[in-house]
Amino acid sequence: MSGNDNFKIKIKIHDFKKTSTLVELIDEFLRPEQYELVPDDGFRTDAVMHFNLDGAQDKDIIKREMFQKLYAVTGKRPDWGILTGVRPVKLAGEMYMMSGNRDAIVQTLTEDYFLTLEKAELITDMYIHQSETLGEAALDSVGVYIGIPFCPTRCLYCSFASNQVPDSEIERYMNALLKEISYVGRKMKESRIHTESIYIGGGTPTTLSAEQLDIMLAQVCKSFDMSRLKEFTVEAGRPDTITEEKLDVLRKYEISRISINPQSMKAETLERIGRNHTPDDIIRAFEMANSKGFEAINADIIAGLPGEEPDDFMNTLTKVAELGATNITVHTLAVKRASRLKDIDSDYHYKVAEIVGEMLYDSREFLKEKGFEPYYLYRQKHMAGYYENTGYCLPGKDCLYNVRIMDEHQTIVALGAGGISKAYYPETNRLERVANVTNYDEYIKRIDEMCERKENNLFRRYDKC
Secondary structure, three states: OOOOOOOOEEEEEOOOOOOHHHHHHHHHHOOHHHEEEOOOOOOOOOOEEEEOOOOOOOHHHHHHHHHHHHHHHHOOOOOOOOOOOOOHHHHHHHHHHHHOOHHHHHHHHHHOOOOOHHHHHHHHHHHHHHHHHHOOOOOOEEEEEEEEOEOOOOOOOOOOOOEOOOHHHHHHHHHHHHHHHHHHHHHHHHHOOEEEEEEEEEOOHHHOOHHHHHHHHHHHHHHOOOOOOOEEEEEEEOHHHOOHHHHHHHHHOOOOEEEEOOEOOOHHHHHHHOOOOOHHHHHHHHHHHHHHOOOEEEEEEEEOOOOOOHHHHHHHHHHHHHOOOOEEEEEEOEOOOOOHHHHHOOOHHHHOHHHHHHHHHHHHHHHHHOOOEEEEEEOOOOEHHHOOEEEEEOOOOOOHHHHHHHHOOOEEEEEOOOOEEEEEEOOOOEEEEEEOOOOHHHHHHOHHHHHHHHHHHHHHHHHOO
């Protein structure tokens, strides 16, 4: 690479139209300001780095060429090789379904996809673990997601549908949501499909009052057939929204799993990222939850938060494990376009790549020593170091919903603002998305349309069965 800050590598991709995934791979080697993608005019010049001169239409062939040439130029070798998608475990699973040979899959992932041996073994063994532990989803089962798009504050890195609104707006939203819950429950019963798991996420569902939680959960239990339900999760999320009264409501409806998401146990970090709670609030939330007898408590922590060193991150991880988390999801910080962090420092995820790699390695070693095993994984765009998010659990504490939604072999019915249902068609192994609007006010105004979308694009296919 040139030492000239103004120097840009000119890159030309020949005879290939869908370049988005190819550009994602380039970004793992070069920052946007370090290269320029020039139009394919059919000519070859020495001043340009050319790809796909042979006109291949298989993107993996082009990505292999890119990986090798960019590695030679930059000296960088991304752990995930040529994979840029969200669900690498799904790929390992598809390969395992075809061959059933664990070692052959690992070899293909390292030799053809250029994964490191550690990543290839991780996703292959993870799929085998998922298959042996949870099995396949029944064809007449679905996962249900219910979204509560409200939070006390908006975090520095957040890009989700998360709104800070007065109680009157939450009441308006709840009225619309209850209507959708009732509609979906009725249609599922008519369609003779059952709920395998329910996941109430956000935002922060415990932004709701105890009374609002009670009303919503009563409607859920009234609307859905709960007799075959295997898992019921509520993201309690922010420790400052958790109270004894709210936890009692969750236990009243036999919620089996909750999440308490500290992100960090360092007070300065919590203030920096825009959280209202303190480390002491996190401790009190865990103590309350432990006293209520939930089957599993998940905790989310983030590697790469601004101002944190590896010791800070490991202190968070150690304390969360000591507090009794049975599931720990280690997130790699991603700098999304809709986040405030993107506006502050668009290159942040490049700058902390090395330190995040150290944090992730230390977390794997620590959690393994404590008896946790990796059970699900996904990747996102603009992650520090282009690493991954990994969920770890103690034996028997896997989150079924997390595995199903990443595996994509089950219909997910999503309710609430921003919910994206995914209708699974097993005969062709494909998904069709049925989206609700993201803006909560539009969702309220158009709730009948949201139900009609599901009627036409999700439930009508069951009428033909």
